[in-house]
Amino acid sequence: METLRPIIVEHAFFKGFKPEHIDLIVGCASNVRFNAGEFLLRAGEEATQFFILRQGKVALEQFAAERGSIIIQTLGEGDILGWSWLVSPYQWVFDARAMELTRAIAFDGKCLRTKCEEDHDLGYELLKRFTPIIARRLEATRIQLLDIYGKYSEKKNGRHG
Amino acid sequence: MGNIPKRKMVDTDNIVDPMLPLPYQVERVRKDTYDTFTVELKSADGKRQFPFEAGQFNMVYVFGVGEVPISISGDPSRPEVLVHTIRAVGLVTEAMRKLRPKDLVGVRGPFGNHWPMEEAEGNDVVIVAGGIGLAPLRPALYHIISHREKYGRIFLLHGARTPDDLLFMKEIERWRGRSVMEIHVTVDRALGNWGGNVGVVTTLIPKAGFDPVNTVAMVCGPEIMMRFTVLDLRGQGLETSKIYVSMERNMKCGIGLCGHCQFGPTFICKDGPIFSFDQIQGMFAKREI
Numbered sequence: 001m002e003t004l005r006p007i008i009v010e011h012a013f014f015k016g017f018k019p020e021h022i023d024l025i026v027g028c029a030s031n032v033r034f035n036a037g038e039f040l041l042r043a044g045e046e047a048t049q050f051f052i053l054r055q056g057k058v059a060l061e062q063f064a065a066e067r068g069s070i071i072i073q074t075l076g077e078g079d080i081l082g083w084s085w086l087v088s089p090y091q092w093v094f095d096a097r098a099m100e101l102t103r104a105i106a107f108d109g110k111c112l113r114t115k116c117e118e119d120h121d122l123g124y125e126l127l128k129r130f131t132p133i134i135a136r137r138l139e140a141t142r143i144q145l146l147d148i149y150g151k152y153s154e155k156k157n158g159r160h161g
Numbered sequence: 162m163g164n165i166p167k168r169k170m171v172d173t174d175n176i177v178d179p180m181l182p183l184p185y186q187v188e189r190v191r192k193d194t195y196d197t198f199t200v201e202l203k204s205a206d207g208k209r210q211f212p213f214e215a216g217q218f219n220m221v222y223v224f225g226v227g228e229v230p231i232s233i234s235g236d237p238s239r240p241e242v243l244v245h246t247i248r249a250v251g252l253v254t255e256a257m258r259k260l261r262p263k264d265l266v267g268v269r270g271p272f273g274n275h276w277p278m279e280e281a282e283g284n285d286v287v288i289v290a291g292g293i294g295l296a297p298l299r300p301a302l303y304h305i306i307s308h309r310e311k312y313g314r315i316f317l318l319h320g321a322r323t324p325d326d327l328l329f330m331k332e333i334e335r336w337r338g339r340s341v342m343e344i345h346v347t348v349d350r351a352l353g354n355w356g357g358n359v360g361v362v363t364t365l366i367p368k369a370g371f372d373p374v375n376t377v378a379m380v381c382g383p384e385i386m387m388r389f390t391v392l393d394l395r396g397q398g399l400e401t402s403k404i405y406v407s408m409e410r411n412m413k414c415g416i417g418l419c420g421h422c423q424f425g426p427t428f429i430c431k432d433g434p435i436f437s438f439d440q441i442q443g444m445f446a447k448r449e450i
Contacts (some may be wrong), residue, residue: 017276022235032232057358059353059359061353065177067352068352068353068354069352070350070353071350071351071352071353071355071359072164072350072359073359073360074347074357074358074359074360076358076368078368097353099356133222137390140360140363140364142359143358143361143363143385143386143389144349144350144361146385147322147325147349148292148349148382148385148386149291149292149293149320149321149322149349149382149383149386150322151196151250160229160231160247160248160249160250160251160254161229161231161232161234161245161246161247161248161254161293161296
């Protein structure tokens with residue numbers, strides 16, 4: 001795990017963490033790789049990890065029997081994937097599928113939850129970093145819901161060329 | 162709000178009568194997406210050229226139906242052909258969709274100011290286009306490509322509703338192949354067979370990796386998209402004076418007489434449609450305006 005330390009320390013998500021917290025986090029980290037088409041996580045399964053994507057592209061998606069897979073969002077290099085490990089009942093809500101060869105660092109959620117219970121400062125630092133990610137994804141989802149490029153949106157005072 | 166700086170505005174002196182539509186003949190009609198198409202026009206007498214600046218618009222008249230403002234989407238260095246890319250969203254634009262070669266339309270213009278091509282020289286340029294908003298930005302891209310040495314890194318961030326709504330993709334792929342700019346495309350929704358990005362266009366901004374100190378941004382799309390884009394550009398450190406947006410209102414006369422496109426103390430058709438964000442931020446997204 002120690003070989004992952006420089007990568008973890010360099011990532012923007014962990015900027016400002018105390019060295020002792022980095023030690024705890026590194027202890028929960030592992031290097032993982034997924035070929036195109038492989039799933040990083042599946043809806044309904046226990047959420048045991050989160051990922052920092054180092055390379056590649058991942059589709060967060062929902063399968064619908066009548067339409068096939070619907071991609072909700074894609075994530076790429078540098079992005080954080082997965083927060084269900086933080087939220088009871090710790091189950092993935094969507095699938096995450098590697099669209100191409102993807103390398104990532106996986107963090108053991110159970111391991112981190114235990115450490116956060118023991119050290120609330122660590123828990124607070126992690127939440128401070130996850131909250132903006134969740135807020136930004138919620139904001140992006142709301143913009144998607146607005147259907148800003150829809151015909152109605154562009155009819156009144158809108159752009160048609 | 163400060164005074165609106167007079168970049169190059171519409172020079173109505175050069176237009177014989179800015180209220181008189183001149184006849185233009187349809188040369189070609191190309192379907193871009195299921196609801197968007199591009200028409201190429203030439204003056205009916207075959208002699209008149211149509212010089213314009215990137216970002217300007219025309220009032221295009223379908224005889225017997227009506228007249229609408231349409232941005233010019235062609236190459237400013239090719240004034241012999243007038244190109245408009247149009248989304249069929251209303252009565253007039255639906256009628257335009259039925260245009261065929263040799264049909265005649267009326268054209269008044271060009272109206273309005275233009276993208277800050279001179280101000281952007283020596284800088285990186287970030288172009289953020291949402292949906293049909295890429296059409297008014299395409300002349301700026303043509304200009305940059307033909308004066309490539311005058312600009313730093315160029316980023317094109319293009320968002321659309323679905324993969325089927327993406328505009329000018331063949332051309333974009335050609336630009337990507339020639340490495341003239343860094344291109345990032347995303348859609349709001351897609352099925353599993355789509356291999357590109359999914360997410361709102363603003364998600365591309367932090368990943369683009371431009372230097373905010375030496376960057377000029379040009380943004381065009383629905384106002385909601387522009388609002389969130391400006392927030393993210395500012396979040397990356399861009400000053401509001403270096404963020405330019407193209408506004409759209411109910412343009413009618415095109416020369417600031419009728420007042421239909423009034424936007425606070427300005428008229429979009431005459432003082433705009435392109436504003437640096439610091440000029441209009443006090444009015445932008447205000448429901449009273």
